[in-house]
Every structure is written in structure tokens, then in C-alpha cells.
Amino acid sequence: MKNALIDTLDALLCPPDQTGRWQAAQSLAQQMGIKSILVAKADGTLKDISWISTNMPDSWMEEYLCEGYVEVDPLVEDLAARSGSMVLNCGTLQRSDGAPDKAWAYNHGLKAAGFGTLHCTRFGQPRGAGKYVTLGYEDSFRTARSSSGLEMQLFSALLASTIDQDTPPTEKRYGGTAPPLLTTRQREVLSLLAEGMMTARIAEKLGLSEAAVSLHFANARKALGANTREHALALAMKQGLIEL
Numbered sequence: 692m693k694n695a696l697i698d699t700l701d702a703l704l705c706p707p708d709q710t711g712r713w714q715a716a717q718s719l720a721q722q723m724g725i726k727s728i729l730v731a732k733a734d735g736t737l738k739d740i741s742w743i744s745t746n747m748p749d750s751w752m753e754e755y756l757c758e759g760y761v762e763v764d765p766l767v768e769d770l771a772a773r774s775g776s777m778v779l780n781c782g783t784l785q786r787s788d789g790a791p792d793k794a795w796a797y798n799h800g801l802k803a804a805g806f807g808t809l810h811c812t813r814f815g816q817p818r819g820a821g822k823y824v825t826l827g828y829e830d831s832f833r834t835a836r837s838s839s840g841l842e843m844q845l846f847s848a849l850l851a852s853t854i855d856q857d858t859p860p861t862e863k864r865y866g867g868t869a870p871p872l873l874t875t876r877q878r879e880v881l882s883l884l885a886e887g888m889m890t891a892r893i894a895e896k897l898g899l900s901e902a903a904v905s906l907h908f909a910n911a912r913k914a915l916g917a918n919t920r921e922h923a924l925a926l927a928m929k930q931g932l933i934e935l
């Protein structure tokens with residue numbers, strides 16, 4: 692792995708083009724057992740994201756941005772005032788923990804997107820804008836093929852120093868443009884509502900909790916300016932956002 696890191700450093704620092712730099716980062720991530728990488732510039736205190744470069748699933752990034760999960764993202768909040776790292780276990784938040792519905796939906800949404808653990812490191816001066824580098828693992832990063840914490844930290848530092856907003860292909864960049872009006876989940880719950888399903892049945896169909904389904908309905912109503920979920924359904928159909 693040491694030689695791989697040295698080779699990747701060369702590829703990241705001296706690539707023939709930006710595409711080569713992004714491909715090198717993804718290649719080493721795969722060798723280290725990392726499912727996805729994410730590099731973002733954000734102000735954790737203001738909960739403001741300037742840009743994101745990532746190969747996380749498009750559907751998850753769409754949901755993250757449209758649902759405003761940055762407001763409850765512990766990685767952003769806990770690292771806002773300091774440089775350092777933290778680990779987030781996905782799909783483990785319990786209702787008994789007293790967390791808001793949006794925090795629960797974020798934690799379990801990560802699990803549904805295929806992540807077991809996130810390891811995030813913030814680079815930059817305390818408070819204000821900094822670079823956040825997140826490594827996403829299917830299970831625990833401790834059981835992944837990355838054999839040491841030092842290699843993981845070095846890889847995160849390499850990403851922070853070489854990956855910028857313009858590095859990945861256009862479809863892997865986020866920020867600076869408005870997200871879709873409705874997320875995939877919001878369209879799904881509205882489509883199932885159109886089929887006559889109630890909240891409990893929709894939750895069962897999608898593998899979500901009833902509270903999560905209700906949250907998706909609430910956010911769909913807000914995005915569309917609707918008074919009820921039925922009103923949101925009518926507006927979504929009128930605007931061609933869902934098809935029956």
C-alpha cells in the first residue's frame with residue numbers, strides 16, 4: 692500500500708488532466724476498500740456548503756441537498772470549530788435517542804445508500820470555511836482493506852490538497868446550481884400515494900419508517916408550496932415531476 696500511495700501521489704500531483712487526477716483518487720480508494728470519496732468546501736458554523744466533489748450515489752446526493760441534511764449532519768457540525776477527524780456509524784440512530792426526524796432520516800438514509808461507516812476529516816483553520824474529506828465504507832472502516840489509520844489519514848490529506856470543485860467530471864460536482872425540485876424519495880412517496888397507498892404501506896414498500904415517509908411528504912409539500920400531500924401530488928403531476 693505504501694508504494695500505491697506514492698504512485699497515487701504522483702498521479703494526483705502531476706496528472707495529464709483533471710480526469711486523470713480524479714480517476715487516480717478513485718482507483719486508490721477502491722484498493723483501500725473505500726466505497727466512495729467526498730471532498731467539500733463548507734462553513735460548518737453557518738451550515739453552508741460552497742461545493743462538493745464526490746462519487747457517492749447521485750440519488751443520495753440529490754436527497755442530501757434537497758432535504759437540507761447539512762442542517763443535521765454531525766460531521767459538519769462537530770468539526771466546524773476544529774481540524775480533525777470523526778467517525779459516523781450509519782443506520783444506528785434510535786428513536787429513543789430523541790433525535791429530530793430529519794437527523795434520523797439522514798442517518799438511516801446513508802444506510803439505505805449502502806454505507807455502514809463514514810470517516811470525515813476537516814482541514815483548515817478553526818471556524819470559517821474548511822475542506823471536509825469524507826471516506827465512505829460499506830461496513831466499518833476498521834474491517835476494510837485499508838490496513839492502517841496512517842494510510843487513511845494520508846489519503847484524506849492527499850485528497851484535501853489535490854481535489855477541487857473542478858476536478859471530477861461535471862456530473863460528480865455539486866454546488867452553485869439549484870438541486871432538483873423534488874428528491875427521488877419525494878417522487879416515490881407521491882407516486883405511491885397516487886396508487887392509493889397510505890403511509891404505513893408506503894413505509895413497508897420502501898423499507899422506511901412511517902416518520903421518514905411523513906418527513907418526505909412534508910418536504911415535498913414545502914418544495915411545491917402545497918397545503919396537503921394530495922395537493923402536492925396534484926402539483927407534481929401538473930408539473931410533470933411524477934408519472935403514473
